[in-house]
Amino acid sequence: MYTNNKVGNVIYKVIEYFGDDVRRINHFLKVYGYAKMIGERENLDDSMQEILEVTAVLHDVGIKVAEQKYNSSAGHYQQLEGPPVAKKILDELGYPDDFVERVMYLIAHHHTYTNIDGMDYQILVEADFLVNADEDRLSSDAIENFKEKIFKTTTGIAVLENNYLNL
Template structure:
């Protein structure tokens, strides 16, 4: 089918009510959904919220849906209907355990995860690697603070893989998957020694989350230069332009 998305899945053909908000059943915070999101994470409390209006359109029956979307819509429907705890849920619980009462760090990890989930819809990559690396990317900060007296990027890049590897092994992931995730964590500030599609998505998701916190005072001209310089995927670059310009 090439790279052209059919009208049924192209968001430029969507109606205003195809994007809507659903209250989190745990805390009441409004969670924004696209019509084809099976679930989304509440940014306030981290609870996984199911989409009560899930609508995959033509993708539910089209034989080319996986080629068009990059995922199997039948699997997405199963995800929406399943009550089982997913790998992502388990990783979020692990992140909460490591960060403890540091809600700021937990919120940042959830935001990066949310951006990664959005980007992967249009950028081919291994979802398991992307989701795990996104939620665990800063997992080395507490240990770095203890060992080095600082949680700066160089230090938590150094310590993060050690913490992440133990978590991922306990969850039974394959050795090669764990290695890939840990290499992303070890380079998510410096971008040295790795340039996989999964790394690029986690890198971009982290930048999307960091810009409002660290670069909110930039002029439009400087912001445009920053976006051109730092983002590694077209999807994230366009997202940044919509958000920050």
């Protein structure tokens, strides 16, 4: 399923999509950076790494529609509204259907922390949390709790402890 498409093209399209919403652009770029690094250090195969990176870029595209439609950026609205936006972007860039389906699935579940069914999903959740912990100024207790319940990768745990728990 590895496509050898350029993730930079997806990044460019999502920057266009968010327009002047620099906060959203910076958020997905930070999540992308963490996801790329964790995936590489956890030795994902090329196919899963590409899915992870593309999903990290697209994971919050539903927020724009959610805010317009529901006047809310709540996670469940992002999960609902994100997949159709992602599909449109990936179809325009010529990604294959099975690739697009997995990306849409991950976007539709990235705020759901039960039944994590793959390393791409696990790392996406960890990368998003690493960024949200800072952006939302989470307490040490909240971070420690999330670490114990959700984090699984050696790299994600090490970065979380280094950045937030000073372990």
